Amino acid sequence: MPLPRIGVVIVTMGNRPAELDALIASVNKQDSAAARVVLVGSATPLTDVPYDVTKIPLEDNPGCPGARNVGLRALIDSGEVDVVVELDDDGLLVADDVFRQVQQLYAHDPALGIVSFRIADEHGETQRRHVPRLRAGDPMRRGLVTSFLGGGHALSVPMLRQIGIWAGEFRFGHEESDLAWRALDAGWKILYEPGLVLRHPKTSPARHAVYYRYTARNRVWIARRRLPVPLVPVYLGVWLALTLARIRSLTGLKAWCAGFLEGVRTPCGPRRPMRWRTVWRMTRLGRPPVV
Known part of the structure; x- marks a missing residue:
């Protein structure tokens, strides 16, 4: 071959x-x-x-x-x-x-x-x-x-x-x-x-000026595009909690929050949520799509 x-x-x-x-x-x-x-x-x-x-x-x-x-x-x-x-x-x-x-x-x-x-x-x-x-x-x-x-x-x-x-x-x-x-x-x-x-x-990824904004916006977008409806708030809630615990910069936190709102308010592209069997497959591989 x-x-x-x-x-x-x-x-x-x-x-x-x-x-x-x-x-x-x-x-x-x-x-x-x-x-x-x-x-x-x-x-x-x-x-x-x-x-x-x-x-x-x-x-x-x-x-x-x-x-x-x-x-x-x-x-x-x-x-x-x-x-x-x-x-x-x-x-x-x-x-x-x-x-x-x-x-x-x-x-x-x-x-x-x-x-x-x-x-x-x-x-x-x-x-x-x-x-x-x-x-x-x-x-x-x-x-x-x-x-x-x-x-x-x-x-x-x-x-x-x-x-x-x-x-x-x-x-x-x-x-x-x-x-x-x-x-x-x-x-x-x-x-x-x-x-x-x-x-x-x-x-460090934070070296990019748009890091916090795009990180937050794109997390919302990927949840809206790819996750079954019940997992969207779980995924976003987990990352909101992790972000609040990790960010030490007030400027960075403001940019992240602005990006999060941008992700909620702006078009995210076609919605094609993954199947539940894919959720289970990812879970068995060690990373369920909520974190």
Whole structure:
């Protein structure tokens, strides 16, 4: 059986040229070459990128999921790839067999929809928030999960054809959950594979000015879009309580509350709630869709 063909999508805003050069070099050194690499420039012309990749400059910045969608459409429409690997532009593939391992995983299991890489800093440390399960104490524990990491992951093209691509209107935050819940509801598997490593600087998501607003708004949106009606207030109540317990910044709390109200008042996109058997499946995997 032939191994699936790998495509790569990288989104950049043109503000990390050294990191982007290193990432593309690490992509090019893989012992199983990508069939095609697409570089999407969010509000950047990509004129200074010397590599032989497919360059798609955008005049504006549609947000991370919106820009990734541009790359995904190019690869899906080309018919040249079976699996898409998406990588943050300040990440680095430290091993040269990552793509080959991804190919083997998908060749072994046709029901595999998403593979989540392990994010580690230059010291090999993985932050708890980068482990896609509630019990995050052991980042080296491999297994099926209910979410995945946006910085480094692989997506099945047949899965994307069935469930659709990113929710571009989210712009930043929880677009992974929206895609993961759709995948699980359609019967696809999500695997956390810590042996696949993307080196990435240690950061805080709160470094982004829109973090609190978009986090709150998008949590409301995903609940309205994807959860059965009885679970919507439970999910939002849990996250309201957790937020009040965690946030130490009055400015951040005000932005979060404004985003929460925005999520309630504004259109969230089509409502397609998951089935109750998906709720039970997620619960058995260790993370019911209420937290």
